Amino acid sequence: MAELHDLTALEQGALIRSGEISAVELTQHYLERAARLPREYVDGAFAFLDPDAARRRAREVAAVGPVGDGASPLAGVPTAIKDLNLTRGVPTAFGSPAFADYVPEVSDGVTLAIEDAGMVSLGKTSTPEFGSPCYTEPEGRPAAVTPWDTSRMAGGSSGGAASAVAAGLVSVAQGSDGGGSIRIPAACCGLVGLKPTRGRISGFPMYGDPVGLATSGSIARTVADAAALLDVLAGRRAGDPAWAPEPSGTFLAAAGRDPGRLRIACFDTPVIADVEVDPEVLAAYDATTRLLSSLGHVVEDVPVPIPPEAVPVFETCWAVLTAMSTVPLSAAQAELVRPLTRWLGERGSAVSGPEFGLAIGQLRRFAGEALVALAPYDIVLTPTLATVPLPVGAIRDDADPAADFEAQKRFTPWTSAWNVTGMPAISLPLHQSAAGLPIGMMLAARPAEEELLLSLAAQLEAALPWQDRRPPLW
DSSP, X not given: OOOGGGXXXXXXXXXXXXXXXXXXXHHHHHHHHHHHSXXXXXXXXXXXXXXXXXXXXXXXXXXXXXXXXXXXXXTTOEEEEXXXXXXXXXXXXXTOGGGTTXXXXXXXXXXXXXXXXXXXXXXXXXXXXXXXXXXXXXXXXXXXXXXXXXXXXXXXXXXXXXXXXXXXXXXEXXXXXXXXXXXXXXXXXXOEEXXXXXXXXXXXXXXXXXXOOXXXXXXXXXXXXXXXXXXXXXXXXXXXXXXXXXXXXXXXXXXXXXXXXXXXXXXOXXXXXXXXXXXXXXXXXXXXHHHHHHTTOEEEEOOOSSOTTHHHHHHHHHHHHHHHHHTTXXXXXXXXXXXXXHHHHHHHHTSOHHHHHHHHHHHHHHHHHHHHHHTTOSEEEEESOSSXXXXXXXXXXXXXXXXXXXXXXXXXXXXXXXXXXXXXXEEEEEEEOTTSOEEEXXXXXXXXXXXXXXXXXXXXXXXXXXXXXXXXTO
């Protein structure tokens, strides 16, 4: 007989709406599961687990119940919030010892949206320092690992969120993505990872990314669950400087529509690094192009739409964004940050204001050229990662942060392209290696066309289902 954590988030929400279970019972189930599972799953997934607060919140939600026809289908469903997101009254360390004692007085728009939907947060999911690396190995804490092989990384920076979902500690979770930080851990953990289009989700109240690379998004086991969480998170707030056009309906409804016959651009040449791609990843990519063709889509090979000259410009912007986190630190806090953070912060601090402005403009021109080149196509396909999930510690190099950064680029040579263009992108767990490790494939769509992207993703899920795959110790 299936246990509650075997159910999708939407199935759990349906049971709550029918009265068959309560938010309290479901929350207690997940808390008991967290207490029962091996610590490498739990301690790496959560930066802060708060059972008492979760139970209180579940009782509040159960007392109100799903309200009205517009209530979220995820009302009452347990989740968790990334340690980068401000959460009032809850320790939020941004993955860094420098903020070990920080407790925000306000919540950000993502946290508020999750609360407004009636979801129950179990705590904060683990992230690397300031969300910068593509692995989740925060200083002084266990690494987030993929439940498919706990000696291997969960990816980053939303590694804790992905590890929690893949281990059945929550059914769906929010992540954030400035260079692949949702899609990378989704690929490592055998999950759906959805980065929406620029401006789809409010950056309230900090609006801290002047480049426009980062956004929150969904990590889930199914396309429908990811779409339902996007419905929770999406929407503009009065103070937003820019926003995406409203969708035609719910994203969940879009996941149930036939995408029609699409024109799909494909390339497997790495974008930001000169790296030899794992043969199993290339085989999975070729299998995906054949699957798309068999579904009636027109699949065409295209050149890489972003030139190599864009890479140093992106790196300049990335370094300045890191410096924006490190410059305000006190001397005592600065002593606590990791070598990679210090190196990137120093590199960003050396960039002048005019140089930064010129870099943003140049990056936007590269993005514009890529969008024009891809405009004839409905969807773009690439692999998500260059290899299967790597062993914990394989990338991190505190002795040589520059080598660490280059290794990250080799592991993730495609994901940041769609942060530059602002296009929505999704990683799907379509394939596995011979050893049973997840291999993700990434689809991207034109800006603001998440509905089409979700429709195609759901079609692929139906053609090559993955939901019944379970990692060891599930």
